[in-house]
Amino acid sequence: MKLIRNTLIFILCLILTAALLTGYAFQIEPSMMFTHYYDLNAPDRKITQVIRVVQLSDIQVNAYYTEHNLAKLVDxxxxxxxxxxxxxxxxxxxxxxxxxxxxxxxALSSLDAAYGKYAVWGNRDYGGGASRVYADIMSDSGFTLLKNEGITITTSKGQELFIGGLDDALLGFPDISATFRHIENDPDYRIILLHEPDIADRFETDSANLLLAGHSHGGQVKLPFIESPSTALAEKYTSGFYDLSTNMKLYVNTGIGTSHIPVRFMVPPEIAVFNIGI
Known part of the structure; x- marks a missing residue:
């Protein structure tokens, strides 16, 4: 009898634990928000100024992550x-x-940045009819939408920072060469925005200092001893930093929202903050 009772207690504990973890994954973690800070410096240059770049990715507004959640993110x-x-x-x-x-x-109009707001296309910005409105939304909310283009920002202390942006690699036509043709001088730092991280391998060595991507959601769910689900063009690079060459890094943001299933486990939403010395 004691063995049966202990077995039943063990089974009930497992069921309760599973229920609690499921509730956490569906109700709590997707609503969390972690801010990660990173300090980076331009190579082989005397640092004159530190520029704070904040990256957002994969907001994916839907019935579970609504415009009300977005307003809190903006704040x-x-x-x-x-x-x-x-x-x-x-x-x-x-x-x-x-x-x-x-x-x-x-909500996006309320975002405030001293040197501007910049964006690129993701695959879902093309799908579901979003392609008809995405460019207008970003323009109306004060973002510069980069599509195989780039812009050089001159800071208050005369430093130059180049921000380039590629078209989406799944449903668009990314052109790295066209993006770099927008560089007029030799900027102090080069940032390239892209959606799918695996196309980072198409860049020439040290052609940029920092590539910023998203798309992967970090797999959304991380379980012990089980490989996280992969996403097309986010199979090699899934989250965090990767050293692509001596002076070129890739950072893959795990995003804000969710896709397919509104669940996150051990992959909370993130805001990435890069303090870049130039």
């Missing part, structure tokens, strides 16, 4: 006092099912 980002805000794609999860255009535009 959190503004509290960071960013010099530059970049968005690496996927604004809506499925635009045909959830498309609060006016509210999303209003």
């Amino acid at each position: 959190k980002v503004n509290d960071l006092s960013p010099d530059i805000i970049v968005f690496t794609g996927d604004l809506f999860d499925n635009f045909s099912k959830y498309n609060a255009v006016e509210a999303v535009t209003q």
Whole structure:
């Protein structure tokens, strides 16, 4: 009898633990927000100024992550006092099912950055009819949408920072050469925005200092001894930093929202903050 009772207690504990973990993964972690800070410096240059770049990715507004959640995110980002805000794609999860255009535009308009806000296309910005409105939303909310283009920012102390942006690699036509043709001089630092991280291997060695990507969601779920689900063009690079060459790094942001299933486990939403000395 004692063995049966202990077995039943063990089974009930397992069921309770599974229920608690499931509730956490669906109800708690997707609503969390971690801010990660990184200090980076331009190589072989005397540091004159530190520029704060805040990266957001894969917001994926939907019925689970609504415009109300987005408004809270905006407040959190503004509290960071960013010099530059970049968005690496996927604004809506499925635009045909959830498309609060006016509210999303209003929220994004409230983001404030001293040297501007910049964005690129993600695959979901093309799908579900989003391609008809994405460019207008970003423009109306004060973002410069880069599509195989780039812009050089001159800081208050005369330093030059180049921000380039590639078109989406799944549904668009990324052109690295066209992006770099927008560089006029030799800027102090080069940042390239892209959505799918695996195309980082297409870049020439040390052609940029920092590549910023998203798309992977970090797999959304990490379980012990089990490989996280992979995403097309985010199989090699899934989260965090990767050294691509001596002076070129890739950072893969795990994103804000969710896709397919509104769940996150051990991969909380993140805001990435880069304090770059140039």
